[in-house]
Structures are given as structure tokens and as C-alpha cells.
Amino acid sequence: MTVTWATYEADYFDYSGPMVPGAVVLDHEIAPRSGWSAVVSAGTVLTLVDVGGNQSGDCLIYAAADTTERYSVPDTLVAQRNAYLVEGSVLMSNEGRPLMTIVGNEVERQDTIGGACSKESNTLRYGHHTRFHHACRENFLLEGARHGLGARDLVSNINWFMNVPVEADGTLGIVDGMSAPGKRVALRAERDVLVVISNCPQVNNPCNDFNPTPLRVIVTDPSASVSETDRR
């Protein structure tokens, strides 16, 4: 049986708006369970809106000019000497260079150690009856293929709006989220980057409140806003 549970419309949804003002370059609703990708130009800001609340957005970032340089969990953690992402965190590449910076964040902390779900790891985590649940790895592979990327290009990712505490003895895992409808995170591109987001389909743990909902992605160009103001 294919599990396709999701909520596409609800009166509690909050689509919010961009965290950083500027000309809107892109505005897209990522449907529940689906993937999205786009090149985000240096200097522009991507706002991701948690429309339904506690909806994980699994995210990979690549240098647009050379995708062998890509988001790196270890380099990001080492650079800030902390396991959690907050406002000001710089998202680093595997070459130790900045890709994006968190310039706005409306939840207590963002996760980057929980990894992405896959059909394969679902069998380990929840039993073989979950083998055919759709998963982030599927979305990453399909979106990546549009840019010439494959399994070799999948690395540890960011999980926007997901909550993964680490206890003193090393116990870690996914627990109830700290987000809510309309909460946002904003990322400034430090160079031209390819951003891939999987709107997580997982329904076997609380990462999506057991109810996948939409994400909204808005890219704004603050410099375009400034120049328009100047003209007036």
C-alpha cells in the first residue's frame, strides 16, 4: 500500500511572506511530499515558510559553478563550534567556504545532524512494512537529476524546522518540532548556489507532525529594492 497522506489546504495554514524586503525573484509553493530546486543568485535571500507548522524541509546546497563543492555538515559545525543552526550560522561547503548565511530565523534552533529519510533507512528505523513510503532521498535524486546530480552527490543535509536534540550520553533522535504555521527561516546566498529542497514525506516519526503540509519558498533581491527606492 502506498502511503500518500498529506494536507494540501487548511484554515490554519499561514503563508506569511519574505523575511527580507526586496524585489521578488521567485515565489513557489512546494507541495507536500514533493521536491524543488533552483539556482539562487549571490546576494539574494531565500525565505522558507513553514506553512502548516512543524513541516521539515530537507535541504542540500551546491556551488552552482562547481557542484563538487557542496554543503558540508562537519565544516558548518566546526566553523561555529556548535551542533545546532541559529541566526548568524554560516552554511559552509566541503571546501571550508561559505555558501549561505542564516539572516533570519523564527524557531529556537534548526537541525543539520538528523539526515534525510530514505525508503532504505525507513526499513531499519520502522520495519520493512515502510519500504515503499515516499522519502526525501527519492526527492533529492529526482531533483538532483535535473541538474546532472546522482547518488554520489547526496551528502548529509539540513532539516529546516526539524528538532533533533542530543542528550548527554549521546542519545539523539527526532522529537516534536518547535515550529508553528507561518514560522520562517531566511538564507542569504554568499555566492550563486543550487538549492535543493525536499518537502519531507515522512509519516513514521514526528518530524512533520505526522501530517505533511506545504512549504513556501520566496527569493527576494534586497539590492533591487534599494535601487527602486533610489529612483523614487
Place this chain on the structure above:
Amino acid sequence: MIEDLGAGRRARTRTLAEARADAHARADVRVEAMPYLPASSSPYAPVGVDTSRIVWAETVGGPGYTHATLARGTRIRFEDTDGHACAHVVVFNADRHGERLNLADTQKVPWQAYLGAGHPLLSGDGRVLATVAADTSTRHDALCGVTTLAANRRRYGAGEAHSATPAGRELLRLAAAKEGLGARDLPPSVSFFKGVRVEPDGALEWTGSAGPGVTVDLIAEMPITILVANAPHPLDPEDSYRSTPLRIHAWTAEPSSDRDPWWSGSPERARAYANTQQYLTARGIR
């Protein structure tokens, strides 16, 4: 140390016969960092291991790198001989390099961020590549990865493979190339012999080395390709670049089975080994 390797040899290599004699005269030089061939001849063979079963014996320099493709059931022992080795390791399915170490799954599936005896090294395909079978160090890290060229240039002035302070990633890049792999094939690596812990506020606390003479054993649960870089950990607080040798011995042993406590240590682990067994059975690997 700057050594004049030409001392006493210059002007005795003018003809091919002289040059050949000079080269042949060097063959028995022994240095600290070198492989031992045949592996059974290792001067440091682990106590209690039948030397005829040893398939790989090598002292990797500090800094340095190595790599190997190994059979299922191979037991690999790393030793931090002097207390300042850090083994940065990436493991692949030898038959299909797209299947490789996935550290997020390695931590998430067993619900445990800290690696120790019995911890499976999981691939992104829901299978066990290798198991940490024994550990006298307990100081390891699966969060911080390796140093980069950019970071080492800032910190030590250089980070190229040919420099005296090579970055871990530059060494892994070379190890990968020797196995036919490229930059895309390097996921986050795990570090043995240097520990990091997560504080309640998320701060990464350095717990460092357990001292000289400690070992970690891995068991290859399928045919694997393994890349190893020995270089300082990214959070190493020492001002100077300090890296001491890493000793490796590998020998033919048994893959994990349901007799091992980690096989059924949790339902997640039991299913990971079941998936691995299924893959091997279908693939015709015993």
C-alpha cells in the same frame, strides 16, 4: 628535520650502471612510515593473530594517507601508537562505490551520536558496511569531519598535500583518486582517536586523545573500499600541527553474526544486518 638525501651519493650516479647500483643499494632502508610486505612479515603483528592471516600491515605517517579494498570478514585494527594520530575514515561498498558511509544514518538509526564498540557504520542504502567491533580508545567523533585546504591555510599557513601541514580533505582526495574515485565520492568522514561531545546548548566540546597505544577494530561486513587520512582533527586545540603515526593491521576473520551482541542490540541494528545479509545472499557473496 632536513636531511641531505644526496650526501655521499652525488657524483656516483653519472652512468646508468652507477645509478642502478645506487637505487638497488637503497632497497632495505627502513623508516617509520611504510607498508610491510608480505603483510605477514609485519614487525608489529598484533598479539594473538595468526600472522598467516594478515592481509594488510602498514604504518601511515603522521600526516599521511592510505587506502585498500578488502574482503567481507576482514578485521581491520587501527592503532594510535603515539597518541596524536587521528584516523579520518570513509567506507564504500567495493562493488558499487555509490553506496558509502552515511554518517547521519550511522548516528540516527542507532539513536546514538557517539561511536563505540558495537556501533554499525551504515550506508545510505540501509546496510552495514562495517562494524566497530572493539575499542580501547572511546574517543571518537562523527560530527566534525576533516580539515580543508582553506582552513589549514588560515591556521597553519598551508594545507596542500605536498606541504608539511596537509589538510585531511586533501589527503582523502588523493586516497579516493587511487581507488578511481573523485571529489563527488567523499561524503563526511568519521574520525577515530579524537573525541568530541555535544553540550546541552549544542556547543562542541573537545575531549581529545585517550593517549598512546589505543586501538579500534572494524569488521568489513561486505567487500569494502576504505580510505584513511591521518591528520589533525579540525577542533584540535594545539597551536602547532601535530600528527603522529597510525598503524594498521588487517586480517582474515569472520563477519558479524547473530552470535555477536551488536547484531541484535536493537531492532534497528537487527534489520540493518538483515538487509546486508539479503544483499550479500542475492549477490552471491558468502
